[in-house]
Amino acid sequence: MSHTAHIPSHRKPRRSASKLAVRAGVAGGVLSTLAMAGTASASPAEPVAETTLEMPVLNLDLAAEVSSAVTTAAENTRSAAVEGELNAQEESARTGAAAEAKQAKEAAQKKADEEKKAKEEADRKAEAERASRAAARTSLQSTSGSGSGSGSGSTSQQGVGTVTAPATGSAAAIVNFARAQVGKAYVMGGTGPSSFDCSGLVQAAYRQAGISLPRMSQAQSSSGTSVSLSALQPGDILYWGSRGSAYHVAIYVGGGKFVGAQNPSTGIVERSLSYDKPTGAVRVL
Template identity: 85%
Template sequence: MSHTAHIPSHRKPRRSASKLAVRAGVAGGVLSTLAMAGTASASPSAEPVAETTLEMPVLNLDLGADVSSAVTVAAENTRLAAVEGELTAQEESARTGAAAEAKQAKEEAQKKADAEKAEKTAKAEGDRKAEAERSSRSSGSERTTLKSAAAPQGSGTVSAPATGSAAAIVNFARAQVGKAYVMGGTGPSSFDCSGLVQAAYRQAGISLPRMSQAQSSAGTSVSLSALQPGDILYWGSKGSAYHVAIYVGGGKFVGAQNPSTGIVERNLSYDKPTGAVRVL
């Protein structure tokens, strides 16, 4: 027999509870070490050693419930975050929409204001032009009235144009307008006052004296308020006039005035004559 046959045997502590705690992932759990002691008998005839077994406390870990709770919490947090994000997006969209509407409303208001301003400006311009036109017509009427009142007798327009001998005289006189005044001139390129009158009457087959003094006493005297085309106008006294011209109607006369102006057509108001005679 071996000299070690009667050495008492010893059992190592069980580690099943420790392994269970590690596998379950429970942090901070401290498991007690299980010791089992036995005393081996010194001889084959010794009484057997009694073994004592300690029961370990059972850990009641509901891992499924914990995981489910964690998942539920995470899902709720995710839902809340999504709701918050959606609300933020809606608020941003509302702000953007409100800003766009405000901008559009402002632009429309500006366009309306511009249109009203343009309309008022156009209306004011139209009123101004209408007033200016009325004033112009009124001023024209006043000028015509004043001119008629201030014009010398015989300045009115005749009711009909000159005909016959009078037309021949008037047409010839007007055809000479613009030619030169030359003392003693009888045409055809230049005239003096009496030379023009004599040449004009020659177109109607009428012979007149050469000098203005004699011409002013030819024919019959007529009032300046009853002049007719072809009448002879004179300045100075009848029979001793120093200037003569031909009345052409419409309150105008044609005469060889002086070397500066030559032969011109003027209103009677330009140089009011003294009297008139009618030869026709």
């Protein structure tokens, strides 16, 4: 082995034929380009042609359509405004008519209520006058009967029907008060003085005699002692239903009649026992 074998060679590598051909081609192209450029610069300059842009022309038919659309839109807007105004006027008219009708109805109802109230007041005054005259007759007849020695069980006339009043006059006070309320209104829960329900009337009538009764008809039908319907006396409490659970009460006023607050349609009335026969009766006096 040579002693210089390990030293790398400093010779330049040989270029291959292909690489040389490529370089020659590139050089040739560059020279051709330069030659063409020189020739072009030597030739006289040609004038540059001007380019004119044509603007679109608006079609007359399209313009007419646009104008028609604008006119239609304006007309629709005006029509909508007119319709809205008409609707508002109609609504205002309806509201006004409804208000006038309501006022007329309220005025008519008020007039009817006033007429009813006036009639009820007139009926109450007439009934009070009748009761007053009846009480005066009773007092006169009782005094006359006592002077003639007829005893405390005298018979006297109480308006309609015969009433046998005890010497204490408690039954007469109860009956007179009950009859004075005839014609007044029936109102559920009413205890007077302008309206009553059935037990409210009985309670108020007995209060005139200084007797306190329970408020409800069930308890009133359990007061005192039971009596037969064939042995009734003025002032007895009549009841409908069973004793202790009665649903209606009234006051027997004599002569086969009673006074009671019947219902809202009739109010306080005086009726014959045959009109609505009671179930039983109790005596508290």
